[in-house]
Amino acid sequence: MQVFEAIKTRRSTRSFKKDDVTPQQLEKILEAGRWAPSGLNNQPWKFKTLSENEKKIVSGFTKYRKILEQAPAAIAVFMDTKLSYNRDKDVLSIGACIQNMLLETHEQGLGGLWMGEILNQKEKVREALHLPETLELMAVIAVGHPSEEKPETVRKNLSELMLY
């Protein structure tokens, strides 16, 4: 798939089949994240693939619980604040990292969901996963085989986005 086609056809997936995501598929998704750009190449991200049990626990910290429970795989993405040199730039880098993972998910014919609402309870998620305070949750990505038709989505026209 060409990059532009992947960018345009990727959609958030909120309903998944039971079929497993293989370790090889997950590893390639994580690899795509690993190759994201970052300020000073500091690579401030850390990843945790959630076991079924961890996924169930973490699901309790978002109002999108049902989506996460149903997804066969999930990746929690953290900022390693020990590696952070500029919070704005580190957050932006992690956004690029997450988008890379979503695009690779799509390339593999899987569906993904960038879950941000869970950040309202990011401390609880970190504690439940027994991770140190130096790791700050940035997102959870739910991954699986889509069980729904691709949802419609819209974007503003380019003319609305341009500043003259």
Ligand SMILES: Cc1cc2nc3c(=O)[nH]c(=O)nc-3n(C[C@H](O)[C@H](O)[C@H](O)COP(=O)(O)O)c2cc1C
């Ligand atoms: C920072 C961020 C946080 C998001 N958090 C959630 C979320 O918690 N739950 C959810 O269902 N979708 C979440 N989304 C997905 C957006 O709703 C979705 O990307 C947007 O509606 C556009 O749809 P599309 O991804 O299908 O193009 C999030 C997306 C981003 C970038």
